[in-house]
Amino acid sequence: MQDCTEQAPPLTALRPIDVLIVEDSADDFALLLMALRRAGYAPRHRRVQDAEGLGRALGERRWDVVLSDYTLPDFSGLLALEQVRAFDADLPFIVVSGNIGEDVAVAAMKAGAHDYLIKGHLARLGAAIEREVREAEVRRDRRKGEQELREARLRLQALSNRMLQVQEAECRHIARELHDEIGQSLTAIKLNLDALQRRLKDHAALPLATDITAIAELLLEQVRRMSLELRIRTAPGEGCEIVASFAAPY
DSSP: OOOOOSOOOOGGGOEEEEEEEEOSOHHHHHHHHHHHHHTTEEEEEEEEOSHHHHHHHHHHSOOSEEEEOSEETTEEHHHHHHHHHHHOTTSOEEEEESSOOHHHHHHHHHHTOSEEEETTBOTTHHHHHHHHHHHHHHHHHHHHHHHHHHHHHHHHHHHHHHHHHHHHHHHHHHHHHIIIIIHHHHHHHHHHHHHHHHHHTTSTTHHHHHHHHHHHHHHHHHHHHHHHHHHHHTSTTSOOOOOOOOOOOO
């Protein structure tokens, strides 16, 4: 790997960045760090050379970017890419390797690498990292938003189901009260009115008693119908709806 002659920015102007570097050459590793500093970064770095070391490093901290050689003695850039994507599909992965064929570079990009740089030509390393780190945050934010949307839908569905259960339980309660309390009370009133009519016979109040008995019979029939409709409408998942009314002529 060739070095560049431009001077690095002052240390106080460097931006911290966590860089995981997959590289077997100590010299190329050192030159990569130099290129990062010249691009304006203060790299907090780790160098690994195989799958085991890469796995440990990925689990130890959150990395901003992975820079990987394409060819290593006991590993490869494509294997490293596959391992990184399995760990975090949004983690930027940039291949930095020697001169290899265009078909290999295309294969790496198709496999999921975010960029490809040639060793010795690292002038755009800083721009590539800045772009990929920014786009990774966009991807993470989008995934987070999608996950929050899915969770909100699940919560809404659970709430909807709960409301339906409460509604159905309330309808069953109303149906029982209509049948057991109001219905029985109206039945008792009607029986008393029937007895009253028999006692009144030729009394002048008999027509009024007859009208009141008819109203009680109408109300009792409406209560029975409402109770039956509520019981039918509280089949699981259907909710309920009160449709009858106590309309009675006076």
